[in-house]
Amino acid sequence: MPEQKNTTPRRKKTSAPIDPTYGHLQPQAIDVEKVVLGALMIDKDAFSVVSELIRPETFYDPRHQKIFKAIQTLNMEEKPVDILTVTNELEREGTIDDIGGANYIIELSSHVASSAHIEQHAKILKQKFLARQLISFASDIETKAFDTTVDVDELMQEAEGSLFELSQKNMKQDYTQIDPVIRQAIDTLQKASANTSGLTGIPSGYTKLDDMTSGWQKSDLVIIAGRPAMGKTSFALSVAKNIAVDYQTPIAFFSLEMNNEQLVDRLISNVCEIEGKKIMNGQLARDEWERLDKNLSRLTGAPIYVDDTPGLSIFELRTKARRLVREKGVKIIMIDYLQLMNANGMRFGNRQEEVSTISRSLKGLAKELDIPIIALSQLNRTVENREGIEGKRPQLSDLRESGAIEQDADMVLFVHRPEYYRIYQDEKGNDLHGKAQIIIAKHRKGATGDVLLTFQGQYTRFMNPEDAQLAPLPGEMNGGEFIGSKMNQDYSGAPDTDPFAGDPLGGMPPDTGGSVPF
Numbered sequence: 001m002p003e004q005k006n007t008t009p010r011r012k013k014t015s016a017p018i019d020p021t022y023g024h025l026q027p028q029a030i031d032v033e034k035v036v037l038g039a040l041m042i043d044k045d046a047f048s049v050v051s052e053l054i055r056p057e058t059f060y061d062p063r064h065q066k067i068f069k070a071i072q073t074l075n076m077e078e079k080p081v082d083i084l085t086v087t088n089e090l091e092r093e094g095t096i097d098d099i100g101g102a103n104y105i106i107e108l109s110s111h112v113a114s115s116a117h118i119e120q121h122a123k124i125l126k127q128k129f130l131a132r133q134l135i136s137f138a139s140d141i142e143t144k145a146f147d148t149t150v151d152v153d154e155l156m157q158e159a160e161g162s163l164f165e166l167s168q169k170n171m172k173q174d175y176t177q178i179d180p181v182i183r184q185a186i187d188t189l190q191k192a193s194a195n196t197s198g199l200t201g202i203p204s205g206y207t208k209l210d211d212m213t214s215g216w217q218k219s220d221l222v223i224i225a226g227r228p229a230m231g232k233t234s235f236a237l238s239v240a241k242n243i244a245v246d247y248q249t250p251i252a253f254f255s256l257e258m259n260n261e262q263l264v265d266r267l268i269s270n271v272c273e274i275e276g277k278k279i280m281n282g283q284l285a286r287d288e289w290e291r292l293d294k295n296l297s298r299l300t301g302a303p304i305y306v307d308d309t310p311g312l313s314i315f316e317l318r319t320k321a322r323r324l325v326r327e328k329g330v331k332i333i334m335i336d337y338l339q340l341m342n343a344n345g346m347r348f349g350n351r352q353e354e355v356s357t358i359s360r361s362l363k364g365l366a367k368e369l370d371i372p373i374i375a376l377s378q379l380n381r382t383v384e385n386r387e388g389i390e391g392k393r394p395q396l397s398d399l400r401e402s403g404a405i406e407q408d409a410d411m412v413l414f415v416h417r418p419e420y421y422r423i424y425q426d427e428k429g430n431d432l433h434g435k436a437q438i439i440i441a442k443h444r445k446g447a448t449g450d451v452l453l454t455f456q457g458q459y460t461r462f463m464n465p466e467d468a469q470l471a472p473l474p475g476e477m478n479g480g481e482f483i484g485s486k487m488n489q490d491y492s493g494a495p496d497t498d499p500f501a502g503d504p505l506g507g508m509p510p511d512t513g514g515s516v517p518f
Contacts, residue, residue: 027131028060029124036121037064038112040071041082041105046115047075050122058129063099066090067108083109137162160315161343202249202332202372205242207464208451209438213411216332216372217445221363221408223338225377225399226415227384231436232376233257234460235415236334237266239374240304243332245271250303250330254317256340259308266460268292271299275458305330314343314361325369333369337376338362338405356404363408377405379414392421396441412442417455436462 036054040046056069070089074081087105090096099105141159144150188200201215216222226232236253243249255263265279272295274288284292305324309316317335324330335341343357366373379398386392394414399405406412416437418424424432436455440448454463 026060026135027128029128030061030064032121032124033059033061033064034108035112036118036125037067037071038108038110039115039118039121040068041086041109042112043115043118044081046118047071047081049115049119051075053119053122053126054129058125060128060132063104066093066095066099067105069093070095133166137166157313157315160313160319164315164318202243203247204239205246206239206438206451206453206462207466209440209453212440212447212449212451213443214446216374217410218370218372219367220372220410220445221359221366222372222374222411222413223377223399223405223409224374224413224415225379225394227379227394229420230415230417231455231457231460231462232415233336234266234455234457235436235438235462236336236374236376237263237460238270238462240334241267241270241299244302244304245298248303249332250305250328252305252307252321252324252328252330252333254312254320254333254335255306255308256310256312257336260306263306263308267299267304268296269459270461271295273459276460303328312341314341314358317341318361318365321365321369325371331371333371333373335362335373335375337378339378352404359405359408363410392416392418392423393439394441406442409442410444411440414439414441435465 036050040050051072054068056065056072059065059068067086067090070086070093071081074085074089079085083102083105087096087102090099090105096102137159141155141162144155144158145152191200199210199215201213201217201220203210203215204213224232224236240251240253244251253263258266266276268274269276269279272288272292274284274292278284278288305328307320321330321333324333338358339355341358343354343361362373362375377399379394382398383392383394394416396406396412399412414437416439417435418426418432418437419435426432430452434454434456436453438451438453440451442448452465454465454467455461456463
């Protein structure tokens with residue numbers, strides 16, 4: 001019988017898919033590296049053009065790294081740079097054989113006739129170097145992401161920190177000729193002259209404070225500091241309320257200490273003039289429910305954007321702040337408080353270095369977004385050990401954990417209530433019952449001094465003294481007898497006590513004959 005042929009079609013052999021991420025050459029431009037090194041050895045002024053753009057590690061070829069390092073050393077020592085001096089420096093460093101001897105130096109310089117395009121060539125090398133860094137960064141993160149023992153949240157923090165550090169190292173601010181800056185300054189001056197209030201920044205809502213500062217200025221980092229129970233958070237919230245409710249200016253408030261509900265409870269107490277403990281337990285009198293119903297509409301719809309992310313990192317803040325400015329038109333940012341932030345993903349020798357990085361980053365963010373950033377800060381305990389009226393006044397040296405805060409800030413304000421230390425008169429004989437001093441201790445653009453405000457602790461509110469005279473204040477005379485400030489009964493308590501901590505609003509409101517805004 002004839003042999004039957006197998007009619008089953010043969011399967012074609014298929015090759016395994018090739019992962020396009022492997023087998024790639026690292027971004028490099030060896031020929032450009034040679035041109036740059038050759039130009040540096042024939043033009044004595046060429047190094048000053050590229051010194052801010054490239055470093056030894058910018059070069060891909062290890063030989064070129066050593067040659068550039070030798071050129072860099074000669075320039076730092078103010079010695080001439082040419083074929084002979086570079087060769088001698090490499091011999092001194094013991095690396096002449098590593099780069100191929102003196103002949104390779106001669107070869108580099110012989111192929112270059114001019115340094116005319118050296119800056120453009122250096123920018124090419126910088127881009128290649130940055131691309132290699134990003135590849136290394138991404139590869140490291142990818143490897144750790146595959147590791148099941150690695151915490152993903154910590155890895156994200158590390159990734160943010162490493163990427164931020166990478167961008168900071170490669171950031172270069174170019175110079176600007178003064179003419180456009182002059183035009184911008186004159187334009188700002190003309191706008192200010194047209195404003196009869198004299199404010200060039202965002203108003204705080206406090207007359208004397210705005211007179212001294214002309215408002216919160218663009219790109220400024222403002223530090224508001226105070227000891228516990230001085231009311232620095234209340235002051236910040238009062239300012240935020242004034243900005244958003246009274247002036248309808250969008251503001252972002254990052255609260256690392258309180259959650260959003262506690263924050264809003266304080267704002268309700270401030271705007272509706274209802275004591276904090278009643279907001280907490282819901283035991284409102286009839287007139288208070290009516291006041292709540294009437295005034296809550298002022299707060300509803302206000303352009304206040306709150307974020308209560310605990311342990312917020314500087315990198316998360318940058319991302320959120322950029323989006324808020326871009327999407328919501330936010331004109332000012334507040335942070336409560338600076339020492340609760342972190343810089344995860346970066347390595348520090350101690351906490352002071354980390355706080356310094358956070359402070360410096362906040363100032364950089366204010367400049368980048370061109371808006372004021374107000375950060376609250378703690379003070380150390382030194383003030384508690386000093387005696388007398390002047391002794392209890394906070395000083396710049398009292399800023400906690402880092403002198404960099406004082407250095408980076410454009411303005412430092414202290415919230416100080418002498419009444420807390422049983423000091424009821426200042427050196428001029430002014431009555432300090434129910435009063436708070438806002439001490440401008442540093443002002444890079446203007447004068448320093450004190451502003452006296454009225455503090456209504458039961459409403460966690462600061463007011464202009466002239467405005468506060470329109471209503472009875474805690475601590476006023478009643479029938480010839482001094483009552484004493486309610487803030488020590490209802491608010492202060494132990495340092496850092498939250499007057500609104502506890503159960504959320506509860507209880508049944510009395511019959512008001514109308515709708516209840518809850």
